[in-house]
C-alpha cells in the first residue's frame with residue numbers, strides 16, 4: 001500500500017514491546033494463579049473498551065449533529081433575512097455550523113487513538129484531525145468521520161481528496 005519506509009519503525013523506545021508495570025504483572029499473575037484465563041480476560045477488556053468508545057462516539061455524534069443543525073437553521077434564517085438575494089447560508093464558511101471541532105469530539109478521538117496517527121500501525125504522532133470524505137457532503141464535525149493523522153498521512157489524504165474533489169482548493173479549513 002505504501003512505501004513502507006518509515007511506517008511503524010518508531011525510534012522512540014521500543015514500540016513493539018509491552019511495558020507492564022510490576023503492579024500490573026502482579027495482578028495478572030494473581031488472576032492467572034486463580035485459574036483465570038488472562039489472555040481471554042485482557043481480550044474481553046479490550047473489546048469492552050472498543051464497544052464503550054463506539055457507544056460514546058455515537059452519543060457525542062448525535063449531540064454534535066443536533067447542535068450543528070440548530071446552528072445551521074439559525075444561520076440560515078439570519079442570512080435569508082439579511083440577504084434575500086442568494087441565500088448565503090449555502091456559501092463558503094456559512095456552511096460550517098461551527099468552525100472548530102468540538103471538544104467532546106476531540107476527547108473521544110484522543111481516547112480512541114491516543115496521541116498517534118489513526119492509520120493502523122502508524123506510530124507517528126497525530127498533527128491534524130482530518131475530516132474524512134463524507135465531510136464534503138455533510139460539512140460536519142461528527143466524530144465518526146474524523147481521523148487524527150500524522151503529517152504524512154494527512155498530506156496523503158488530501159492529495160487523494162484533491163484527485164476527487166477540486167473543491168478543496170477553495171477552502172483552507174483543514
Ligand SMILES: [Zn+2]
Nearest residue numbers: 129130131174
Ligand atoms: Zn485534513
Ligand SMILES: [Zn+2]
Nearest residue numbers: 117122150153
Ligand atoms: Zn500516519
